[in-house]
Amino acid sequence: MLILNGVLMTVDEATLPATDRALTHGLGLYETIKLVDGVPVFFEEHVARLVQGIAALGLDKSIDKPELAEQICRLAEANGRSHNGCRLLVTAGSPGGTPNLLVQTDRRDFPDRPLRVVTHRGVRVSAQYKAMTVMQSYFAQRAAHAAAVDDALLVDGEGRIFEGATSNVFVVRGGGLITPPAEGDILPGVLRAKVEQLATAAGVPVVEAWARVADLRPDDGLLLTSSVRGIVPVERVDDVALLVHREELDTLRSLVGSAEKTSADAFRAAYL
Numbered sequence: 067m068l069i070l071n072g073v074l075m076t077v078d079e080a081t082l083p084a085t086d087r088a089l090t091h092g093l094g095l096y097e098t099i100k101l102v103d104g105v106p107v108f109f110e111e112h113v114a115r116l117v118q119g120i121a122a123l124g125l126d127k128s129i130d131k132p133e134l135a136e137q138i139c140r141l142a143e144a145n146g147r148s149h150n151g152c153r154l155l156v157t158a159g160s161p162g163g164t165p166n167l168l169v170q171t172d173r174r175d176f177p178d179r180p181l182r183v184v185t186h187r188g189v190r191v192s193a194q195y196k197a198m199t200v201m202q203s204y205f206a207q208r209a210a211h212a213a214a215v216d217d218a219l220l221v222d223g224e225g226r227i228f229e230g231a232t233s234n235v236f237v238v239r240g241g242g243l244i245t246p247p248a249e250g251d252i253l254p255g256v257l258r259a260k261v262e263q264l265a266t267a268a269g270v271p272v273v274e275a276w277a278r279v280a281d282l283r284p285d286d287g288l289l290l291t292s293s294v295r296g297i298v299p300v301e302r303v304d305d306v307a308l309l310v311h312r313e314e315l316d317t318l319r320s321l322v323g324s325a326e327k328t329s330a331d332a333f334r335a336a337y338l
Contacts, residue, residue, distance in 0.1 A: 070166065088158055093157075095123065097153070098196075099138075115256065138152055138169060155167070183230070185219050185227075186218040203220075207231045217230055218231045225278040226276045226278055228246055228252055233290040237277045238288065264321040270314070
């Protein structure tokens with residue numbers, strides 16, 4: 067089941083016109099939100115970024131937060147509370163028409179182990195919001211599949227690490243964290259911002275600076291962050307082996323877990 071423009075329906079019942087500019091021009095936005103027991107986590111932050119993207123694209127679409135909250139919970143209940151991911155998709159609609167809002171939930175399972183990744187040259191388009199134009203992520207994931215590894219890092223011609231195919235990146239070094247600056251070609255991820263905020267409050271130094279693959283040290287660690295997957299360590303980039311900093315990883319996961327619970331409780335208080 068899914069919800070299209072407020073109506074609960076099956077996947078086969080959902081249709082969009084062939085003239086929708088999401089189909090003809092790739093003009094649209096999406097958000098991916100973690101669900102915990104059918105409740106969205108960091109709902110306010112995800113909706114804020116979606117609204118920002120809608121304004122940037124000049125779409126005539128308003129988001130009613132109580133209405134959207136009700137739709138997410140209704141759909142999660144209809145699909146079963148085992149679903150841990152929610153996807154919001156705003157399509158631009160047909161010329162002269164109205165944008166569409168699609169709400170979906172699904173179950174996403176990830177390997178519970180450190181990842182091996184390859185580098186892929188390319189950077190995200192329209193990185194300040196989650197646009198439907200995800201070709202670089204697609205090509206990066208194809209490169210990872212071809213190399214028989216778990217994921218890929220997007221890098222530029224200088225070897226600077228921008229982000230994962232669908233995640234943000236933190237280098238663990240000297241008891242602190244380094245993450246690329248959220249400017250221009252880096253998606254300002256919701257979980258990325260939470261990790262920065264929580265780590266800083268816990269006394270863990272966080273620096274926004276560029277890291278290059280060639281400068282990675284054997285005692286460095288690398289973490290990928292995304293809303294549904296969470297925080298995942300990387301043990302190898304191309305042929306470079308990295309340490310898995312278990313203490314730092316456990317600390318960050320604990321901080322994020324507490325923040326997720328607080329967020330879910332706040333959502334229930336505000337919308338349920």
